[in-house]
Each structure stands twice: as structure tokens, then as C-alpha cells.
Amino acid sequence: MNPEEIKERKANELREKYSQQTQDQNRRIELENQIDSAMKLVLTEEARTRLYNVRLVNRELYLKTAQSLIYLYKSGQVQGKIGEPELKGLLEKLSAKREINIKRK
Numbered sequence: 001m002n003p004e005e006i007k008e009r010k011a012n013e014l015r016e017k018y019s020q021q022t023q024d025q026n027r028r029i030e031l032e033n034q035i036d037s038a039m040k041l042v043l044t045e046e047a048r049t050r051l052y053n054v055r056l057v058n059r060e061l062y063l064k065t066a067q068s069l070i071y072l073y074k075s076g077q078v079q080g081k082i083g084e085p086e087l088k089g090l091l092e093k094l095s096a097k098r099e100i101n102i103k104r105k
Helices: 003-042 045-057 059-074 084-095
Strands: none
Touching (some): 003 059
């Protein structure tokens, strides 16, 4: 391979990598927008603010909570909007550490 072919191949690899990163970022943004829209339907303004603060600190807990809220809403278990006290309770349940006990015989 001559140097021009090597440069061209590297340039193509970089273009593909950049394209993939852009697609991944667009998917993440689209998902965030869908979650935001769903949270506007399910949560009061104060509860949504609290959940967004959780997102800044603990992304995994935020995603678990959002998923749970969407499930509750779709299954009809939510009557009206969920307020901050109810959200705090849900956050406590989801963030509680599960203790694993191993018993030997």
C-alpha cells in the first residue's frame, strides 16, 4: 500500500466512527426527549424537578425510576399526576440496597 491509500483508508475509518458516534448521540437525545415528554404527563412540576436532580447525581436510578413511572402510567395504576412525596417514596424503594444472605448447610 502506498501512503495515499493508507491516508484514504484512515480517513474513511474516521468518517465511519464519527458517523456512528453521531447516530448514537441522536438516539440518546431522542430517548431523553421521549422520557421528558412522558414525565410531563406523569409528574407534577416539583416532582419532575426532583427527578431531574436525581438524573444529575445518579443516572441509573433516574432511568429505573422513569421506567417504573412509565410502566405505572401505561398500566393505568396512576390516577392524576404523581407529586413529590410519592416520587420520594418510589425513589427510596428503588434505591434501597438489597441484602443478599448466603446460608451454608
